[in-house]
Structures are given as structure tokens and as C-alpha cells.
Amino acid sequence: MKYFDYAATTPPHPDVIRTMAEIMETQFGNPSSIHGYGERADQLLRRARSGCAAAIGVKPEEIVFTSGATESNNLAIKGAALRYQSRGRHIITTATEHASVYESFMQLQQWGWEVTLVPVNSDGVVNAQQVVDAIRPDTVLVSLM
Structure with a gap:
């Protein structure tokens, strides 16, 4: 079988697989727990967060780990909308x-947000001017692929 959907996911590097297997076998504690296993897991999590933060030039507390893209998209979209709903x-x-x-946008619409769906052309491309024209004083989020 040939796998061509690298836009959705890619196989992890062998070093990552080995490291994850080792951690999952030996450091399986809940990082929120106060026992030894939890404390070691918390240390590993903090080290991973610091490493990621340093790699992209942000503070460790700005790094949020999620289970994948769907959870990340939900968190970002709903988080931003809820954070700025007063605007x-x-x-x-x-x-x-x-x-x-x-679907995150549609759920927000059910919760009372007004959603504008900007059209795309036959090639799936958004016209930038249509996005600009859709922005209003009460717009708090624009999310486009």
C-alpha cells in the first residue's frame, strides 16, 4: 500500500517512536498527581513544553498540548470567540x-454568534477583498485555510 495523505498525518520519526515507547513503559504517571510517578511525568511534560517554547520563541506557559488537530481547532476557535465576545x-x-x-463555527452560530461564510472560487480560492468587505466592527475572528 502507498500512503499519500501526509497532509493529514505523517509517520513519526523512529527516534520519536523509541522515546515515546520508553516513556509510556516507564513514566506513565498522571502529571497532575503528587506521587513519584506523577511528579516524574510532570517534569517530563515541563521539559517538553520548555523545549517546544524555545524552538518557536514563546513562553512555556503559552504551549498547550492537545490530542490532535480537531481538538486544537476547537480550542483555538471557540477560545478566541469566547475570549473576545465582549467586543x-x-x-x-x-x-x-x-x-x-x-463545525466549530456552526456550533458558535448555534450559541448566538453571527457567522459569515466567505465564498471561494471554482479553484477553492478566497478573494481577499471579499474577506476585507466581510469584516465589521463586531468581527472578533477570521479563520481561513
Whole structure:
């Protein structure tokens, strides 16, 4: 079988697989627990967070680990909308977004946000001017692929 969906996921590097297997076998504690296993897991998690932060030039507390893209998209979209709802309840996306993005917007719409779906052309491309034209004073989020 040939796998060509690297846009969705890629196989981990063998070093990552070995490291993860070792950690899963020996450091399986809950990092929120106060016992020894939990404390060691917490140390590993803090080290991983610091390493990621240093690699992209942010503070460790700005790094949030999730289980994957769907959870990340939900967290980012709903988190931003809820954080800035006092400034407005208008958000913008397209109907051609990944389901995890589109469905987050649709759920926000059910919760009372106004969603503008900017159209795409026959090649799936968004016209930048249409996005600019859709922005209003109460727009708090624009999310486009």
C-alpha cells in the first residue's frame, strides 16, 4: 500500500517512536498527581513544553498540548470567540474549511454568534477583498485555510 495523505498525518520519526515507547513503559504517571510517578511525568511534560517554547520563541506557559488537530481547532476557535465576545459576536470563515473548523463555527452560530461564510472560487480560492468587505466592527475572528 502507498500512503499519500501526509497532509493529514505523517509517520513519526523512529527516534520519536523509541522515546515515546520508553516513556509510556516507564513514566506513565498522571502529571497532575503528587506521587513519584506523577511528579516524574510532570517534569517530563515541563521539559517538553520548555523545549517546544524555545524552538518557536514563546513562553512555556503559552504551549498547550492537545490530542490532535480537531481538538486544537476547537480550542483555538471557540477560545478566541469566547475570549473576545465582549467586543462582538461576528466571526468569518468559508464553507470549504476542514470539518473541525467549520463545525466549530456552526456550533458558535448555534450559541448566538453571527457567522459569515466567505465564498471561494471554482479553484477553492478566497478573494481577499471579499474577506476585507466581510469584516465589521463586531468581527472578533477570521479563520481561513
